Amino acid sequence: MASSDTPAPTLLWFRNDLRLDDNPALRTALETPAPVVALFVLEEDEQGAAGPRPLGGAARWWLHRSLTALAADLERHAIPLVLRRGRAEDIVPEVVGETGAARVVWNRRYDGGGIAVDSALKSRLKADGIAVDSFNGSLLLEPWEVKTGAGEPYKVFTPFWRAARAAGDPAPPRDAPSANPERLRVSAPPGEALDDWDLLPTKPDWAGGLRDTWTPGEAGARDRLEAFLDDRLARYAGERDLPGAEATSMLSPHLRFGEISPRRIWAAAAHRAADDDRISDRQLSKFQAELGWREFSNHLLFHFPDLGRENFQPKFDAFPWRDDPDGLRAWQKGQTGYPFVDAGLRELWATGYMHNRVRMVVASFLVKHLMIDWRAGEAWFWDTLVDADPANNTASWQWVAGSGADAAPYFRIFNPTTQGEKFDPEGDYTRRWVPELADLPKKYLYKPQEAPREILERAGIRLGETYPRPIVDHSRARQRALDAFQTTKTAA
Ligand code: FAD
16 A cells, blocks of 8 residues: 555556566556556456456466566566456456556457456546556557558458568567666565465476476567577478478467467567578568467457357358267377377377477368367467467367368368378387387388388387277278368358
C-alpha cells in the first residue's frame, strides 16, 4: 500500500511477456517516478467459463521456471512480483484496490478468451477512474494492421506476408531499462507462493528431459538467439527441414512466453546478416518468413477466434473421423510402427519439443492414416509442448488437416516412410529417439517390417515385441482417407 506522500503505484500485469527487454508496458510503467507493482495471474477458471485456455503440463513446467527468472530480474528494478490464481476479472481490480494503483498497464494478447477478459477489465477499471494502457509486446504487426484491398483479413499466407513486408521493417526493439534498485518501492500486497501452484510435476517427475533441454527465462532466450545467429542461421534455408541437422532456432517456447520479442529477434538476425558473409539474403528471408507464419497464425486467430475449436472450412464438419482410442494411444506413445513418426512423438514426450518437419508428418499420420480428429492431436500437443501456443498450434493443426485457411490439401498425404528417408537420410534423428532400431541398416530403418529376418536378428529386433509392426498399412490407410475425403466434397 502506498503512503500518502508517495505517488500512487502503477500495476504492471504480466501475461505472455515474461521479460524486461523490449517490453512496452514495463517501459511505460517506469517512465514516471510512481512505484511499480507487477502481477501475474494464473488464470484457471474452475467453472470453465470463457477466458484463456488453461496451460498444459509442459507449459506449466515452463511457466514455473520462467516466473522464477522474471521475479529475480524485476527485483533489480525494485519491482515486486505478486502471484495470484483465479479469474483475472476479479483479481486485477482486487490488487488495484489493495495497492491503491492509479494506473494499470499490460501487453496485449490475441486469443478470443484473453481478449474477452481484457476488454471487460479495461471497461471496468476505466469506469472506476483507473487509467489503463495496453501495448503490442508480442507481434511484429497488430493483426488488424494487415488487410486485403477489400479491407478483409487475409486467409492465404503469401499475400499476407507480402503485404506485411510492404509495410516496411518492424519497429526496432527497445532495450531493457537500466537496473535501479533505488527506485521508490511499495510493499507488495500478499501473493501466493509459486511452489503452491504445483506447476512442476512430482509423482512422477517427467520433466528430466525438459530440464536437460531448456533454460526458461529471458537469459535463456538470449543465449538461444546468440547460438542461432552464431551457427545455425547461415545454414537455415538449406537445413531447416532436416531434424538431425539442428539448424532451427528453438526459440519457440521463449517466444510463446514472451521471454524475447519478435522485434528483438528480427533486428538481431538482420544485424548479424549484414555483418556476416556466410548469411545470405535467402537464409535471412527464409527465417523471417517463419516469423511471418507466427504473425499469420495470430492474424487468423484474432479474426477467427474459434480456430481452435471449429473447422475453418465448414465442409470438414461432415468428415467421418474415426473413434480409435488404441490408435490414439499408440500415436501418443510413439508406438505406431513407423519409425520417423515414433521418433517425433518420443522427442516430444522427452523434451516438450518436436522439429517442425516431424510435427507435420506426425500430425498428418494422425489425421489421415488414422483418421482421428485433428482436435485430439491438437490437445495432445497442447499438453506436451513447451511452446504450446493458442495461435500456432491450432492454425498448424488445421493446416495439416486440410480444414484450415491456406491449408495443405487433404488429398496430399505424407508417406511416413519416404519422409524419413528424405529428411533424415542418415537416420541420426530417428536412431536417437527410437534406440531399439539403432543397429538397423539405413536401407530398412524406416521399414523394419520389410527387413529380412537375419538382419532384424543381427540388429536385436523382434518385431511385435521390441518394436511394433505398423499399426496401419500405408497404402490401405491412404486409400481409406481419400475415400473419406469425398464426403467433404459432397458437403461443399
Ligand atoms: P524456427 O524455424 O527457428 O522458427 C522461428 C520461429 O518462427 C519459431 O520459434 C516460431 O515462433 C515461428 N514459426 C516457425 N515455424 C512456424 C509455423 N509453421 N507456424 C507458426 N510459427 C512458426 N509452433 C509453436 O510455436 N507452438 C505450437 O504450439 C506449434 N504447434 C504446431 C503444431 C503442428 C501440427 C505443426 C505442424 C507446427 C506447429 N508449430 C507450433 C510451428 C512450428 O513447428 C514451430 O514453431 C517450430 O518447430 C519451432 O521451432 P523453432 O523455434 O526452432 O523454429
